[in-house]
Amino acid sequence: MSILKIDDLHKSFRDNKVIGGLDLVVEENTIYGFIGNNGSGKTTTMKMVLGLLKQDSGEIHVNGEKVVFGNTSTNRHIGFLPDVPEFYAYMNAGEYLELCAEITGIKKADRKARIDHLLELVGLQGVEKRIKAYSRGMKQRLGIAQALINRPKLLICDEPTSALDPKGRKEILNILHQVKGETTVVFSTHILSDVERICDKAGILYEGKLVQEIDLKDGNFGDKGIVVKLTPEERNRLAGDLILERMADNMYRITGCTLEEVYQLLNSHHVYPDQLVRERKTLEDVYLEVTS
């Protein structure tokens, strides 16, 4: 069953069209990467899913329930981590989570166990200082803890790693990977290596639409080209029949041909290179292809 379903979503701010006909389906218990440039509408989309912004048209369903702006009832299925999570600086982590637990309506008897579990998950157990003394990374981790407090079926994270140093990023990605069994994770990002590291599926948002969906489980995004090593003399022989893109000394990339065609051409010209490598596309190649 799909946990999140978006149909033909539109949103403009004044005359500026941000989302124009977005369709998106996220299956349960996956990690979905929502990729897009800054300003491509990732945050706007997420806020509409949360009922914080009102869409111009289109429908959003969370766990089969329709999202209505101003009515927060679908939010009981969702946990949200904003790009820059803000807390009450005068509280400590335990007090803040207690506030969140009470607001979502967790029974008093269950609160302490849930809070302790989450503090341990994000590595903030035993931290007594107030949130005003937290680093960016600590705030981000507390942000995940507060988002998970109501055992959401869907965890939405807006650029959770963008502002962090490599160590902080790794911690956040590890936590997201850990919670995969309990919840579906949708996170937006423009850091493609993060997507490759933990996502099962990714969608690329460009000009307000989902232009491409990528299955990351097998890591095969198709062929980019075939790289061969050629002597200058061999290159001259082939130049008339093949498009050769020079990559480095004596290394050339052939594009626009299947492997079979390349073998036949090489054979017919009696060229037998020392090296021939089938080059796979990276996620970055796919991304640049569809967004230009």
Add this chain to the structure above:
Amino acid sequence: MNNEINELLPFLIPLAALQLILMITALVMAIRQQTFRYLNKPVWVLIIILFNLIGPILYFVLERR
């Protein structure tokens, strides 16, 4: 005159105490505060000391949000 001062002591003592509590609280907090939203530490300390009542109130409202 001495007599009059004595007569006013039931007012002056609590008044001075209240103003002092307000000022000292604001002063201690301003001195312990690391980063300021407006102005800086010496200016706030001066404001708190020079303008009784208004100084500490301004400090609480503008800097302790």
Add this chain to the structure above:
Amino acid sequence: MSQVKALFKKEAIESIRNFKLFALIIVFMIIGVVSPLTALLMPDILEAVMEDSGIAFELPPVSAFDSYSQFFSNANQMGLVILVIIFGSILTHEFSRNTLINLITKGLKKYNIILVKAVFAALAWTVAFVISALITYLYTIYYWDDEVLNLFWAFGLTWLFGVFLITLIMAASAVFRSSFPGVLITVLTAVIIMMIAGIHPDIAEFLPQYLIGSNMALVHGELEIGDIIPAVIVTIISSVLMIVLSILIFNKTEM
């Protein structure tokens, strides 16, 4: 219900830890002490002024009326200004720091935010004002034994006006969101408009402003309680309207 309790606790922790509740109560305690003191010193001050200018006439003896008169002039001016300054940012600071997003995405009802904040501010105002009024009252009955009228009602008028200002802050905050100056200017504008409208005597007695202009007239017995009932009713209705308005606006606000 658990949302209301949780939010209320949060507001209490907030106003205690950032010392706003403390500051409000101390200021009102000072008003409570200063008012009878000023009344007591007034003859000396006037005498000094008159000696300088060479005018001389008999001063009436200082009475309980002078003490309460000082109290109302302090509470209605400086006191209310400080109330607005301290609680004017109670909602705007949540917008400017985006702290509500986490809570609203957990299903926190927006009307609970408005209601709890308004009730909490009104409660803090009540505590500060009662302490202040009590201090002035105790000094006054200790130093003077004049017969005063309708004292409870006179205090109640200023209190009600303070509650009205708090509801005005909520409505202005729902409109201006993150702008604290916007809220201050709105409250100031509303007060000035009421003052201008109050020039017309037929309108004056129906305005909330009438409440803080009638304290001493009640104490002197120049006004009966019945005379101020229209203004009281208008103020209560306006306050409820302000709260309803802030909830309606806030519900429509995109975050």
